[in-house]
Amino acid sequence: MCTAAVYATKNHYFGRNLDLEFSYHETVTITPRNKVLPMRHMDDMVTHYAMIGMAFVVSGYPLYYDATNEKGLSMAGLNFPGNACYRPVAGDRDNVASFEFISWILGKCATVKEARVLLERINLTDDAFAKELPPSPLHWMIADPAESIVFEQTAEGGKIYDNPVGVMTNNPTFDYQLTHLQDYMNASASLPENRLIPGMSMNPYSRGMGGMGIPGDLSSASRFVKVAFTKMNSLSGSSEEESIGQFFKILGSVEQQKGCCRLGKDEKGNDLCEYTIYSSCCNMEKGIYYYTTYENSQITGVDMHHENLDGTELVTYELEKQEQIRMMN
Ligand SMILES: C[C@H](CCC(=O)NCCS(=O)(=O)O)[C@H]1CC[C@H]2[C@@H]3[C@H](O)C[C@@H]4C[C@H](O)CC[C@]4(C)[C@H]3C[C@H](O)[C@]12C
Secondary structure, rough: EEEEEEEEEEEEEEEEEEEOOOOOEEEEEEOOOOOOEEOOOOOEEOOOOOOOEEEEEOOEEEEEEEEEEOOOEEEEEEEOOOOOOEEOOOOOOOOEEEHHHHHHHHHHOOHHHHHHHHHHEEEEOOOOOOOEEEEOEEEEEEEEOOEEEEEEEEEEEEEEOOOOOOOOOOOOOOHHHHHHHHHOOOOOOOOOOOOOOOOOOOOOOOHHHHHOHHHHHOHHHHHHHHHHHHHHHOOOOOOOOHHHHHHHHHHHOOOOOOOOEEEEEEOOOOOOEEEEEEEEEEEEEOEEEEEOOOOOOOOEEHHHHHOOOOOOOOOOEEOOOOOOOOOOO
């Protein structure tokens, strides 16, 4: 499972939890403007906007999971099994392989408005990046500082949804998540009032009871509600530290601890668990990508503007996975 969110203070922040039972060798990866990005069916992207994000780099190609470009446009792919439907090449469309999709949109568009134009004519194809890396069934959240959308390509075709909540999880389709949210419209961050039996003395016996009923399990639909509740009620100062601190708290409301989401056994008989491998938070205006990992809760940052964005080669940073504990004595 995975969760993505966008959050606004003085700047805007975009990020996600990556929940999975294993890790590829992902790195914080900067693609400078002149790194040639080959395309399977379209013209190669010789120059494009620079971007920073989390990617698995294979044969010099950045397979992005989530990224932000130098204009602040941001995009994340989340699992969508059973619903994502990629197609063979279609003559009248922009044919983009699913693994090229993030680079394609972020390389060419500065805003969601511009992305909508490309999305209207896209056909996500079923090409595999390599034999051992078949296409992943994904759907995507795309955001700029002004608005947020979701793109899903199902058997019915491509759909663009406005995303007024600015959060996203996994299955089922996005329209379901928005409808399901309405089941919780009575939930509040304030203390509840007695509407059940007017006249009878009923007092909240604990703080936090306004949010009673908000689900706490790790299913996709429940995480959608929980993270929407947390994000929409979030208060923080507007400094960089306060903003990113609060962003990681929002993602923390739906993170997965090892052991709580079991998937059976691996071939050696060990328990297989899905857990939050990393959480990310990118300052969309400044192009600074922050992350924590399951093992290392200290926030680490990489600033794309500290690199040569006119370069031709990828810049990658290995994840800091070792816990950093500051001893006081
Ligand atoms: C599995 C990841 C999404 C996490 C998620 O949503 N988990 C929820 C699981 S579930 O709903 O409960 O089933 C996705 C996000 C980005 C994906 C990766 C990126 O798309 C980049 C490449 C794309 C290649 O085609 C496949 C490998 C891959 C490296 C992908 C592997 C995997 O599918 C990733 C890592």
